[in-house]
Amino acid sequence: MPKPEITDRQVVYLRLIQDLYIKKGYPPTLDELADRVKVKVGSVQSVLKRLREWGLVTWKKGQYRTLMLTPKGTGLIEKG
16 A cells, blocks of 8 residues: 555544543544534545554444544654
């Protein structure tokens, strides 16, 4: 797979996931992310799918509040 060219918008998602986790102590839902970035849940799903393909986020299918940054995702936003 080619090296991902992450967009500013995707970085916003990564930072938001991390910030909400730190603030609340548990991962955000798709609805919470959609509300924060003012988009529909389908748009959030699309972005997260790409980030997962790149190994930047992970979650357990069919379970709530399992969305997390991977070490690779955390490292990417700490650099920027």
